[in-house]
Amino acid sequence: MVAQKVRTRFAPSPTGYLHVGGLRTALYNYLFAKKMGGDFIIRIEDTDQSRKVEDAQKNLIKTLEWAGIIADESPEHGGNFGPYVQSERLDIYDKYCKLLLEDHHAYYCFATHEELDENRQLQIKQGLQPKYNRKWLPEEMGGSIPPSVIQKKLDEGEPYVIRMKVPDYISVWFEDIIRGPVEFDSATIDDQVLMKSDGFPTYHFASVIDDHLMGFTHIIRGEEWLSSMPKHLLLYEFFGWEAPKVAHLPLLLNPDRSKLSKRQGDVAVEDYVRKGYSAEAIINFVAMLGWNEGEGSEQEVYSMTQLIDKFSLERVGKAGAVFNVDKLNWLEKQYIKNRPTEKLVAVIKPILLAELEKREPLMPLEMITSETYLEKVIELMRERVGFEHEFVTFSSYFFFEPEAYDEESVKKRWATDTNDLLRDFASILGSLVEFSAENIEAHLKEFVAPKGMKAAVLIHPLRIVASGVSFGPSLYHLLEVLGKETVLRRIQVGLEKISSSV
C-alpha cells in the first residue's frame, strides 16, 4: 500500500488575534506536515456568526505567515479542497445532516433555551451531569415523539436544532498519538447539537465533515478538545468514514499554572510582535514548549528548517507548559547576537527614520543614517540589547543628544575637580588628528598618569556627558564612533548643564 500524503490543518475561528497557543498548534501541524513531506492547510471556522470579527481571518493568516508558517491551501490562497471558510460550505453540512437524519443517527429538537436551562439547573441540583433529556427523541429512534408531531412543528416553521443520537451503553475508544489509549463511556456523552437553529452547523459537526472531505490524515489540536473526541468519533462511525489519527497537545499555562490567559500577560502573538520579538525567536521558543528533540540533545536554538527536520509528534510531552518570558528574552538575544549585520541594518534603519520624524538630531543626518555608521553602532551594541529596536531606543545617544544626565551617576562620579579635568582633556581631544579608540585611550592614560589618578576618574564622567547614562559599550569606542565634533560638543554642553546642577 502506498502511504497517503500527510495533510494537516490549523482551523482557527476568526474571533480576534492569534493566540500564542494557537501559534504553537499551527506550528506543530506545519512542522509535522513538512517533516512528512505533506501539506499544511488553514481552514476558517466561522460557524458562530455572532463572534465573527472583521479582518480576523486576514490577520490570523498574516501573522502565521510573519512567523514563517505558510499554508499550502487556505482561504487566501485557495486549493483543491475549498472553500476553506465554513460559512461558505453550508450546503455541504445540510447534505450530510440529512443523511444522518435518514439513518436515524440524528433528530430534530424543538426544545427552547428556557426549557434546556431549566432542565440543566434541575440536573445540577440533583447532582447529575447536565445532559439533554431526549424529550424530542422520535418514536422510531426509541423516543416518544410520533412523526406527525415533528412534521407538524416543521410545517409550522417552528425553530429547531438537530442533535446526534449517542448510542447507549457503548464505550468509545481511541488511540491518541501523544497520550495513548483513551476511553469514554457513551453515557457521559451528550446528544450534541449538530445544526443550530440559525442553520449553521456546530463546530463538532462542521469540523468532522470538513476534516474528512478535505482529506486530513492527522488532526493535531489543543487538549481542550480531548473530551469532545468521542462525539467526533461517533460521527465518523455514523458516516462510515475512517477517522484520521489524532494528537491532543498539552495546554500552554500562565506562571500560576492556570490555562494561559490575558490578565497574566500577553497572549496574542501580535503583542509580542509589537514588543519587538522576532519570528525566529518566537517560533523557536514556542516549539520548545512541549516538544524536544530527545536522545540527549542539548541544542536550544533551532531554525525552522531544523525544527522540520527533527520534529516528531511522539516527542511531544503530555503535561502543560508554562509560557516563560525569561527564556524567550534569552532566545531573542541569541538571535540578535548571531544575526548578520546587514540584516540588522535593514531592520534598524526604518526604526531610526521613524524616530527622526519625532526628534531632531544635532549630528549630521547623512552620517547617522549611513550604513557604515549603523554597522558601527550594531557592532558596539549587539551584545547589549534585548530587541532590535533597542539599537535606536536603548542607545539613542548614538543618534541624539542626551536630554538628561543620570542623576545618581553624576552624584557618584563627580568630584570637585571633575569639571576641570574634563575641560582640560577636551582640549587634548580637540587636538587629536586621529580620533580613534586606541589613540583616545592612549592620550587619556597619558593625561591621567602624571596626576597620579586612575583612568576611571575621567572615564565615567566622559561616558556620562557623552551618553547621559552610566552604562554602555567601551568608552573609547563609543567616543570614536560618535566622532570628535560630537564628543567635544557634548563635553561642552555637559559641563554647562552639570555644573549648574551640581
Place this chain on the structure above:
RNA sequence: GGCCCCAUCGACUAGUGGUUAGGUCAUCACCCUUUCAAGGUGGUAGCACGGGUUCGAAUCCCGUUGGGGUCACCA
C-alpha cells in the same frame, strides 16, 4: 460535582529498571572589566505522597493528593 488528561530543580526539559538524576533559562558567587552587557568557572535547587512488583525503581502497577481540561444552539 461527573468524565477525561497530567505530575523530574522556580521555569522549559533529558531520562523508558541499575545515572554522583543531565542540559537550558532564571538566580547566587567568582573571574574578565572603565560601566553595562557578552563570555568563562562554580554553586543553590528537583523525581508530589503512600503502597506494591523487583535483587534493584524517577522509570512498571494501584491508590492518595495536587493541577488542568471539559460538561453550550462558543469554538
